[in-house]
Amino acid sequence: MARMKFLCDAERCIACNGCTTACKNENEVPWGVNRRRVVTVNDGVPGAEKSISVACMHCSDAPCMAVCPVDCFYHTEEGVVLHDKDLCIGCGYCFYACPFGAPQFPQAGAFGLRGKMDKCTFCAGGPEPDGSEAEFEKYGRNRLAEGKLPLCAEMCATKALLAGDGDVIANIYRERVTVRGKGSEVWGWATAYGQPKGGQKPAPQGAKS
Amino acid sequence: MSNLGRIVGPIAVIAALALAGAAQAQTAPGTQQQLIQQQQQRRVEQPLNNAPVWKEVRSGRPQFTSIPGRETNVLIQSSGQTWRALRDGPITQYGGWLLVIVVLAIAGFYFVRGQIKLHGAPTGRMIERFGGFDRVAHWSTAITFCVMAVTGLIILFGKLVLLPVIGYTLFAWLAALSKNLHNFVGPLFILSLLATIVAFVRDNLPQAADLKWIATAGGMFGGREVPSGRFNAGEKGWFWIGVVILGIAMSVTGLIMLFPNFDQTRATMQLANIVHGIGAALFVALGLGHIYMGTLGVQGAYQAMRTGYVDETWAKEHHQLWHDDIKSGKIQAKTEEGALAQMQRQH
Numbered sequence: 028m029a030r031m032k033f034l035c036d037a038e039r040c041i042a043c044n045g046c047t048t049a050c051k052n053e054n055e056v057p058w059g060v061n062r063r064r065v066v067t068v069n070d071g072v073p074g075a076e077k078s079i080s081v082a083c084m085h086c087s088d089a090p091c092m093a094v095c096p097v098d099c100f101y102h103t104e105e106g107v108v109l110h111d112k113d114l115c116i117g118c119g120y121c122f123y124a125c126p127f128g129a130p131q132f133p134q135a136g137a138f139g140l141r142g143k144m145d146k147c148t149f150c151a152g153g154p155e156p157d158g159s160e161a162e163f164e165k166y167g168r169n170r171l172a173e174g175k176l177p178l179c180a181e182m183c184a185t186k187a188l189l190a191g192d193g194d195v196i197a198n199i200y201r202e203r204v205t206v207r208g209k210g211s212e213v214w215g216w217a218t219a220y221g222q223p224k225g226g227q228k229p230a231p232q233g234a235k236s
Numbered sequence: 237m238s239n240l241g242r243i244v245g246p247i248a249v250i251a252a253l254a255l256a257g258a259a260q261a262q263t264a265p266g267t268q269q270q271l272i273q274q275q276q277q278r279r280v281e282q283p284l285n286n287a288p289v290w291k292e293v294r295s296g297r298p299q300f301t302s303i304p305g306r307e308t309n310v311l312i313q314s315s316g317q318t319w320r321a322l323r324d325g326p327i328t329q330y331g332g333w334l335l336v337i338v339v340l341a342i343a344g345f346y347f348v349r350g351q352i353k354l355h356g357a358p359t360g361r362m363i364e365r366f367g368g369f370d371r372v373a374h375w376s377t378a379i380t381f382c383v384m385a386v387t388g389l390i391i392l393f394g395k396l397v398l399l400p401v402i403g404y405t406l407f408a409w410l411a412a413l414s415k416n417l418h419n420f421v422g423p424l425f426i427l428s429l430l431a432t433i434v435a436f437v438r439d440n441l442p443q444a445a446d447l448k449w450i451a452t453a454g455g456m457f458g459g460r461e462v463p464s465g466r467f468n469a470g471e472k473g474w475f476w477i478g479v480v481i482l483g484i485a486m487s488v489t490g491l492i493m494l495f496p497n498f499d500q501t502r503a504t505m506q507l508a509n510i511v512h513g514i515g516a517a518l519f520v521a522l523g524l525g526h527i528y529m530g531t532l533g534v535q536g537a538y539q540a541m542r543t544g545y546v547d548e549t550w551a552k553e554h555h556q557l558w559h560d561d562i563k564s565g566k567i568q569a570k571t572e573e574g575a576l577a578q579m580q581r582q583h
Contacts, residue, residue, distance in 0.1 A: 037286065044302060061303045066311045068289050069268075070300035075275035077289045081311055090320045096391050097408045098399060114408035116415045118391070119496065120323075123506050124316040128307060139497025140419075210284035214293070218312065 029192035030106040031149055031171075033180070034200055035080045035214055038207070039187030042067050042078035046179035046188055050082075053150070053178040054167025057133040062147040063179050080188050082179070083108060083129035083147035084219035091121035091130060105171070106193075107149040112165045117141035126218050149190070150177040193220070268297060306499055319506035323513060331517035332393055338521045342528045349457070353535045354549055362545040363562060364570035365466075371544055373435045376428035377479075383421045384486075385520045387414035392513065419494055426487045433480060439466040440475040445557060463556035466567075474526050482519040485511060545572060 042065045050056065050063045063082035069075040085108045092100035092108065099114035100121075119141055121130040135142030143165075152169030155162035162169060170178065180190035189196040197213070204211045266274070266288075275288040293299075298309040307313070366374070390398065391414055399407045446469035448462050454470050455461040462468070467475070492500060492508040531538045534554070540546045551559040561567040 037289070038284065047303065059305075061305065061308070064301055064303040064308050066309060067300045068292055068311070069272050069275065072272050073276070074279045075272045075289065077286060079293075079311060090316055093324055094320050096395055097411045098395050098404070099408070111404075114404055116408065116412040118415055119493075119505075120509075123502055123509065124320045126312050126314065126316055128310060128313065131305070138495050141496070207284055209282070210286060212286060212290055214290070215312065 028104050029194075031085060031151075031191065032106070032193035032196060032216075032220065033082065033084055033149075033177075034189040034196045034216070036187045036189070036200065036203065037077045037079055037212070037214060038203075038210060039185045040065065040078040040080055041185055041187070043184060045182055045184055046080050046082075049178045049182040050147070053170075054148070055163075056167065057142075057145055059133055060131040060145045062129075062131070062145065079214055080179070080183075081127055081129075081215070083125075083149070084127055084215050085147075085149055086219040087221075090124035090126065094120045094124045096120065101154075103151060105151075107151045107171070109148055109151060109153055109166075110144065110146070111154050112143040112145075113154075115143045117143055119144075121146075127215065147177075150175070266291070268292060268295075306496075307501060313502055315503050315506055319510065322510055327510070327513040327517070328392060328396070331513065332396075334517055334521055335389075335524075338524050342524060346528070346532060351532060351535055352456075354547075355553060356549045358547040358549050360573065361548045362572040363548060363551050363559075364544055364572075365540050365546045365551070366544045368544070369431075370435045371541060373428060373431035374541055377425065377432045380421050380425035380428050381523060383417055384425050385516075385523065387418040387421075388516055389520070390414040391418065422490050422494060426491075429479065429483045429487065433483075436467075436475060436479075440472045442472065445469075446472060461554065464554075464558070465561075466555060466558040468555065470529075474522060478519060478522045478526065482515050482522070485515045486519060489515070 044065050047061055047063050047065060051061065054062065056062055063080060065078055065080045067076060067078045069077065085106060087106070089100060089102075089108050091110075092098075092102075095110075096118055097114045097116055099111045101109055101111075103109060117132060117135065117140075119130075119132065121144060122128075122132065129146045130144045131146060132141035132144055134140065148166050148169075150168055150170035152158075152162045152172065153166035155165070157169050157172035168178075170176065175181070177190040180188045183189075189199060200213060201211075271288040271292045275286065275292075278285050278288060293311050294314075296310060296313050296315075298307070299311060301309045390411060394407060394411055394414070398410070402410070443465055445462070445464055449464055449469035452459060452462055454464075454468055456470075489508040489512040493505055493512065496505070529537065530541065536546060536550045540550070548559070551562070558567070562569045
């Protein structure tokens with residue numbers, strides 16, 4: 028079974044935020060929540076500016092899953108980290124723990140009272156039956172069940188953002204690095220997939236951060 | 237990193253968390269400006285080598301993003317992993333075992349020592365020990381404390397203890413109820429706590445007699461009970477360490493987590509949660525001791541806080557200096573005799 032991963036190529040990302048927009052539209056993401064965002068490092072500095080699109084990385088040893096007081100997270104067979112909004116109590120601990128700032132909370136009342144957590148689902152819905160109305164309302168589209176990949180990566184104009192089987196996207200990236208001749212850092216992979224478990228392959232050589 | 241809590245001693249880890257900011261500043265590869273210059277240089281000398289950019293990312297410093305929200309401009313935060321290791325590690329493990337041990341110790345103490353009863357016969361002359369304000373403040377704090385303790389324990393330990401027994405649906409419902417009770421009773425607890433501090437601070441100031449009490453543990457483990465003022469050193473310890481220090485620490489850290497709408501960072505909330513967890517374990521452990529002494533442990537103690545009155549014999553045996561001061565007229569205290577006293581004793 029494929030292990031689904033995201034990969035963002037910092038040499039290609041142009042910070043257009045097309046991924047953010049595509050995700051919001053496809054999944055009808057709640058007001059005030061963005062499941063994906065583009066962060067620009069050294070913004071506006073010539074020769075030092077790099078942009079990276081970031082969302083839930085669907086970690087192997089997911090911190091959100093470890094700290095959740097109601098154990099509402101689970102790994103799918105493809106390694107996607109999903110959660111059950113019927114169980115979520117909106118405590119915010121996953122938000123404390125996540126290195127990528129993925130979990131978001133729609134405001135449910137005064138003084139920042141948190142609603143049910145919302146995050147990137149790798150376009151794989153939730154625990155409800157695949158493609159059901161209930162699943163769409165809570166989690167958005169289940170594109171994986173339709174045989175499609177996450178829309179953020181599919182819509183990416185420069186193909187900076189890759190989503191899919193970790194081995195496949197790592198090979199695509201490796202080819203790019205070979206052609207360029209340098210720069211093999213795969214952003215976020217050591218943090219997200221660094222501790223292999225259950226026979227998963229570790230991050231490709233040269234993985235940083 | 238996930239084994240950090242188990243490998244390093246918990247105290248060292250707490251210190252590490254507290255010093256994380258300072259340590260990071262010392263070991264950081266460079267300031268933002270230095271890293272930018274390195275990157276610009278590298279772009280000319282070694283194109284496609286972005287190491288300085290990755291160092292900047294790992295620093296956790298805010299960058300630019302057009303997406304609104306708290307810390308959306310931070311690509312990666314490392315302190316979450318430290319928080320996770322502490323919460324799921326020492327706080328859950330040592331905190332949990334501490335409470336189990338305290339409950340067992342109290343049960344053991346009860347079976348060995350039994351209830352501390354009055355030695356002399358009740359005189360029927362009742363002395364007012366706790367006025368109306370004292371009792372309202374005490375019981376509002378007591379009730380809200382119990383709600384906070386039980387709901388807090390469910391939030392931290394429920395996943396390990398209750399979830400396997402009652403299942404996901406019921407436990408999620410219970411946890412949601414616990415979270416809401418914890419959040420809404422919290423402010424009431426803080427107000428009650430402040431009232432309690434105001435009500436009892438004067439008679440909890442340290443006295444010379446406290447030293448002797450501490451030296452013999454107040455005669456709790458045998459021997460004669462050491463004379464004390466209105467409150468003995470044990471009660472004062474609970475007041476200052478429990479009510480004042482831990483109570484205020486719980487209140488401040490609780491408020492930081494309760495109102496996430498002031499744009500406090502994740503690091504602030506993580507630190508607040510760690511202090512809250514350690515403090516709460518100690519607070520509940522001490523609280524169990526106080527609840528035991530105030531109910532099963534000492535005959536007449538519960539009636540004192542319920543009715544406000546104690547028998548003269550009780551006052552003489554447990555708080556001799558206070559009793560003597562009332563007798564000599566140094567302290568003005570209401571006294572009751574006859575029918576009313578009879579009624580109050582029956583409570």
